[in-house]
Amino acid sequence: MENKSRVSEFLLHGFPDTEQLRIVHIIVFLTIYLIALTENLIIIIVIVYSHQLHSPMYFFIANLSLQDLGSISVTVPKSMMNSLVNTEAISYSGCLCQVFFLVFFMMSHFFLLGVMAYDRYVAICKPLHYETVLSKKACIQMATSAWMGGFFYAILYTGNLFMVKFCSRIINQFFCEIPQLLKISCSDFPVAEEWAVLFGCLLAFLYFALIALSYVMIFRAVLRIPSTQGKEKAFSTCLPHLIVICLFLISGSFAYLRPTSSSPSASDILISTFYCVVPPIMNPLIYSMRNKELKVAFWKLILNISSNTLSKISHFCVP
Numbered sequence: 034m035e036n037k038s039r040v041s042e043f044l045l046h047g048f049p050d051t052e053q054l055r056i057v058h059i060i061v062f063l064t065i066y067l068i069a070l071t072e073n074l075i076i077i078i079v080i081v082y083s084h085q086l087h088s089p090m091y092f093f094i095a096n097l098s099l100q101d102l103g104s105i106s107v108t109v110p111k112s113m114m115n116s117l118v119n120t121e122a123i124s125y126s127g128c129l130c131q132v133f134f135l136v137f138f139m140m141s142h143f144f145l146l147g148v149m150a151y152d153r154y155v156a157i158c159k160p161l162h163y164e165t166v167l168s169k170k171a172c173i174q175m176a177t178s179a180w181m182g183g184f185f186y187a188i189l190y191t192g193n194l195f196m197v198k199f200c201s202r203i204i205n206q207f208f209c210e211i212p213q214l215l216k217i218s219c220s221d222f223p224v225a226e227e228w229a230v231l232f233g234c235l236l237a238f239l240y241f242a243l244i245a246l247s248y249v250m251i252f253r254a255v256l257r258i259p260s261t262q263g264k265e266k267a268f269s270t271c272l273p274h275l276i277v278i279c280l281f282l283i284s285g286s287f288a289y290l291r292p293t294s295s296s297p298s299a300s301d302i303l304i305s306t307f308y309c310v311v312p313p314i315m316n317p318l319i320y321s322m323r324n325k326e327l328k329v330a331f332w333k334l335i336l337n338i339s340s341n342t343l344s345k346i347s348h349f350c351v352p
Contacts, residue, residue, distance in 0.1 A: 040202040043128050044121045047112065047207025047302055055116040062116075065310050066109045072317035073098040075331070083330035089167040090156070090270065091327075093149045094320055096176050097277075100145065101313035104138035107131055108208040108309050128209040133191040135208075139285070141183025146278050147240050148175045153271050154247040158254045189232075210305055244278065273319045280315060284308030 048058050076098040080091045108131065115121060123131070155166050194214070201217040204210070248271070255267045284307055321327045 040125055040199050042122050042124050043202045043204050043209065045112070045115065045123055045207055045209075046121060046203055046205050048116070050119075050121070055119065058116045059113050062109050062113050062310075065314065066105060066113070069105050069310065069313040070102065073102045073313065076317045076321065076327075079327065079331050079334055082334055086326065086330050089152050089172045090149070092172050093145060093152060093176065096145055096179070097142065097149070097320075098317060100138050100142045101316055104135065104142065105310055105313040107134045107138065112207045123209065128204075128214075129191055129194060131209040132194060132211060132214070133187045136190050136211075137183045137187035139183070140186045141180045143237065143240065143281065144179035144182045145176065146274070146281065147244050148179055149274050150244045150247045150278075151175075153274060154251055156270070157251050157267050186236075205301065206305060207302065208305070208309070241282070248275065269324075273322070273324070276319050277312075277316055280312055280319075284312060 048054055077095050080086045080095040111123065111127075111131070115123070152167060156163050159166065190211075197214070198219045199214075199217050200219040204213045204217065206213045251267075251271055255264055255271070258264045258267060284304075321331075
């Protein structure tokens with residue numbers, strides 16, 4: 034490693050530097066980014082413009098789509114731009130900004146999943162109190178708390194990262210990944226960062242325990258529903274959320290709990306790509322695949338837009 038305590042920029046050695054692979058990288062990442070962008074924007078627009086979807090569950094899904102847009106926009110565009118201009122450089126401040134916004138969107142995403150678990154718990158276990166407990170004001174407060182929780186943890190983590198000294202500027206990843214940054218730090222034990230990581234792990238464990246407890250109570254309540262149709266309806270609203278939680282936790286665990294290799298590794302790149310780009314693509318599909326209300330609202334919006342466009346064209350053409 035280079036014996037440096039301060040670096041002005043880092044080098045992202047994520048992909049092999051050949052012209053053919055750079056072209057493949059740009060095409061694949063651009064396709065993935067456009068798909069994620071389109072899916073999540075459609076979810077947000079449909080929920081915002083469809084009055085029948087103005088309920089707590091869809092309000093939280095719209096927030097989740099906004100977080101997915103943010104998280105994939107932190108890493109993928111910069112990686113494509115570097116390949117396009119044939120460079121690996123990212124400034125010190127740009128790298129810390131990537132860390133800040135990635136932690137912000139990831140943690141707020143996790144907090145929001147807990148809020149959504151509480152929403153399903155109240156809807157199924159206490160249906161008579163649903164409108165009172167999850168009023169419009171309460172939903173806004175809970176969503177704001179999830180965003181603010183991610184924001185404050187991102188400040189805590191990134192603030193500690195400013196105190197870490199680096200012995201190398203080479204990051205074996207296509208973005209500024211936290212385990213890779215800790216690996217090239219001069220100190221064997223960056224205490225401030227370790228405390229931030231331990232605090233985050235403890236918080237995640239406690240929060241996950243609350244989510245698991247809420248789902249135990251949800252499934253107990255669902256199994257007591259006498260009608261098969263009622264059980265299917267309850268499961269159809271809970272299972273997508275449970276799948277999203279599992280996808281988030283599994284991808285995050287693989288990314289942050291695995292030991293980092295001392296040399297560039299294809300598995301490191303694949304795992305990081307998986308947890309950065311797969312959830313933003315899969316989450317809209319998971320929530321909309323078996324959701325009839327969302328599908329109906331989508332086609333209704335398309336028909337309204339089409340009819341309005343046709344009426345404007347005919348009005349313009351008729352003298």
